[in-house]
Amino acid sequence: MSYVINDPANPPACEPVQLTDMKAYLRVNWADDDGMIAGMITAARELTEEFCRRSWVQKGYVLVMDSFPYFTDTTMSQQAYPPSYYALPQYSTTLWNYSQMMKLAYSPLIIPANGVWKPPTGNGSPFTSGDNLPIMAYVASASQAWTKISGTTDPSNPTNASFLVDAISEPPRVFPQAGQYWPSVLYVPNAVQIPFMAGYSADDSAVPERAKIAIMMLVSNWYENREASSPKSMSVLPHHIESLLWSLRVMDVAPTRG
Numbered sequence: 001m002s003y004v005i006n007d008p009a010n011p012p013a014c015e016p017v018q019l020t021d022m023k024a025y026l027r028v029n030w031a032d033d034d035g036m037i038a039g040m041i042t043a044a045r046e047l048t049e050e051f052c053r054r055s056w057v058q059k060g061y062v063l064v065m066d067s068f069p070y071f072t073d074t075t076m077s078q079q080a081y082p083p084s085y086y087a088l089p090q091y092s093t094t095l096w097n098y099s100q101m102m103k104l105a106y107s108p109l110i111i112p113a114n115g116v117w118k119p120p121t122g123n124g125s126p127f128t129s130g131d132n133l134p135i136m137a138y139v140a141s142a143s144q145a146w147t148k149i150s151g152t153t154d155p156s157n158p159t160n161a162s163f164l165v166d167a168i169s170e171p172p173r174v175f176p177q178a179g180q181y182w183p184s185v186l187y188v189p190n191a192v193q194i195p196f197m198a199g200y201s202a203d204d205s206a207v208p209e210r211a212k213i214a215i216m217m218l219v220s221n222w223y224e225n226r227e228a229s230s231p232k233s234m235s236v237l238p239h240h241i242e243s244l245l246w247s248l249r250v251m252d253v254a255p256t257r258g
Contacts, residue, residue: 002256010060044218053250058199068182109172110197140191
């Protein structure tokens with residue numbers, strides 16, 4: 001099982017829609033509702049990010065798994081046992097690298113131009129301000145200590161990195177280097193945790209306009225209608241907002257095994 005959580009050490013740098021722009025859209029020229037409108041902007045940002053599986057502004061996430069995905073040769077496994085006896089994990093392949101692939105869930109992955117990414121520090125993080133690798137994974141070792149693993153984003157220059165990060169695909173992907181395998185981990189929950197940053201920029205300048213308009217439409221709908229008109233309206237996005245977001249949605253039918 002794998003899941004992605006928000007990193008409290010790296011909250012959003014800002015909101016994708018500014019309060020002044022939202023108030024202009026609502027034609028509200030008083031300050032009494034500023035706190036409520038700001039809260040609605042945050043809620044709309046969270047809802048649209050979850051729907052699209054994208055991070056509009058720079059923000060930290062952590063991919064959490066009980067173990068690394070392991071290499072599975074589906075052909076040999078099916079020959080060893082009949083399918084009715086031996087069930088393979090979903091989305092297994094005969095390719096060593098794809099069966100060990102991990103997906104980071106939120107796009108676009110942030111890799112600075114200088115190739116240096118500062119992983120989260122503080123709040124119990126095992127990283128320090130001196131850790132200057134593009135992306136890092138850490139695992140719980142048998143000594144109960146966190147082990148940091150180096151990675152790279154340049155397939156032509158793997159250096160001494162143990163894994164390769166694909167920042168172009170959506171969602172971003174992480175592979176072990178050719179001929180390598182993920183290390184063994186302690187048999188405990190959440191033994192593998194991979195922090196990463198995703199977002200279009202540190203401000204709202206690069207956020208797609210479709211996303212901004214969808215957020216403003218959502219906030220406008222909530223501001224004008226303080227209560228749900230029907231139970232269904234609580235579980236679905238309005239059609240005109242959904243139509244704006246569908247072209248930005250990252251569709252992924254094969255999540256990380258782990």
